[in-house]
Amino acid sequence: MCGLCGSFTDLQWSAVPTLAARPALGRARLAEAASKLAADGGVRVSAWGQGFRVTGPTGRTELVGDLAALWAAVDRLGRASPDPLENAS
Amino acid sequence: MSGEARCPVDVLTGFLGAGKTSLLRRLIAEGALRDTAVLVNEFAALPVDDRLVAIAGAPVGLIGEGCICCVTDVNLRAALIGLLDARERGAMPPFSRVLIETSGLADPGAILAALAADPMLKARLSAGRVVTLVDLMHGEATLDDSAEAIAQIVAADAVFFTKQAGADSGAAARLSQRIASLNPLAAILPERVEDPFAWPLPDAGGVVRHRALRRFEAAPAETRHGGIAAGLLTAAAPVEWSRFAAWLSLLLHRHGNAILRVKGEVAIRGDGAVSAVMVQSVRHVVHAPEHLARAEGTALVVIARGLAPAAIEDSFRRHVTGEVGVDQQERVAV
Numbered sequence: 001m002c003g004l005c006g007s008f009t010d011l012q013w014s015a016v017p018t019l020a021a022r023p024a025l026g027r028a029r030l031a032e033a034a035s036k037l038a039a040d041g042g043v044r045v046s047a048w049g050q051g052f053r054v055t056g057p058t059g060r061t062e063l064v065g066d067l068a069a070l071w072a073a074v075d076r077l078g079r080a081s082p083d084p085l086e087n088a089s
Numbered sequence: 090m091s092g093e094a095r096c097p098v099d100v101l102t103g104f105l106g107a108g109k110t111s112l113l114r115r116l117i118a119e120g121a122l123r124d125t126a127v128l129v130n131e132f133a134a135l136p137v138d139d140r141l142v143a144i145a146g147a148p149v150g151l152i153g154e155g156c157i158c159c160v161t162d163v164n165l166r167a168a169l170i171g172l173l174d175a176r177e178r179g180a181m182p183p184f185s186r187v188l189i190e191t192s193g194l195a196d197p198g199a200i201l202a203a204l205a206a207d208p209m210l211k212a213r214l215s216a217g218r219v220v221t222l223v224d225l226m227h228g229e230a231t232l233d234d235s236a237e238a239i240a241q242i243v244a245a246d247a248v249f250f251t252k253q254a255g256a257d258s259g260a261a262a263r264l265s266q267r268i269a270s271l272n273p274l275a276a277i278l279p280e281r282v283e284d285p286f287a288w289p290l291p292d293a294g295g296v297v298r299h300r301a302l303r304r305f306e307a308a309p310a311e312t313r314h315g316g317i318a319a320g321l322l323t324a325a326a327p328v329e330w331s332r333f334a335a336w337l338s339l340l341l342h343r344h345g346n347a348i349l350r351v352k353g354e355v356a357i358r359g360d361g362a363v364s365a366v367m368v369q370s371v372r373h374v375v376h377a378p379e380h381l382a383r384a385e386g387t388a389l390v391v392i393a394r395g396l397a398p399a400a401i402e403d404s405f406r407r408h409v410t411g412e413v414g415v416d417q418q419e420r421v422a423v
Binding site: 026029030032033034036037067068070071072081082083084085 | 329330331332334335336338339340342343344396400401404408
């Protein structure tokens, strides 16, 4: 119904005063957290410039600007799409 | 516009025939909307013409002929930008608030999502209060067979009962129970309230911690309303923002259509200090988090359709807090 593919830009580090002053650190921490969530599909995420570098298991890489594009890239590059509700322990 | 405070956008919604226009007419007559730009679906029932005009001090604009239920509808965006532009040009009286009256079939969640997602609008407007009118005479039947009515309850910050005189004596209590099960965040306003937008509401963090918890405990664990269920996310210690942001963005990327609403407070750990932000999302769209003056702990309500709250709570613990155990988690299926 809504036609939106996602808008998460406001979730980035600007919400946290200590990180807003150091965007590179905020980006690095977010990349690290995303990397853990994407690891099962063989995908790695790292901070890159003003955005992120997403690398799949075959070495294919995409550069993205925000979290919405990041997860779309993880879906394209990974062996499987990560679902945080799966693998409930 | 830089440096100017964002203008809050309130939404008046409600079931067909619930009395939205009557309330709007009364608020205009009483002068309660003097600093408010009012956007309505149709002018037929209001004493205005089809231009931007001021009546009783309230500037009124037209959204369009049809329903504003779809965020891809450019009319609402155009109307809001038109209002802001007219204010800047001095073409209409200054206003410090926008009130949108939706049609009875609109989903206010979609309207708020449109505001939060639009780069131009979100810089100038903030989400205000969603007030949903529920007709006590027909409210139960409407909730039984109308997905739109359920969406209006899910999006509500406050619910106001109308047509009390003609309803049976138990209707308010039965509806209150159903509404609390669908949306623990919604405050049910007392009958004596004259302006449901001015009535003070507890802050969302307080609602989540106190009222929501009470209602979760009291609500029946039965499955109705197409599998809509509310869950509560809490954390014993402040969380790391990057873990939370990565998790929530992936959750909404994967399940945004099923996660109707997330609202509450997150206590964040960072550099030896604890801060707190209010987080709110509607389906795929996350509103800009707002900083809170004090951190009282993480408490987020998640309202989802077709997803087990236990699975979301478990995922939150595994990926964000690192905690284990479900004993302290309250949840309810409705």
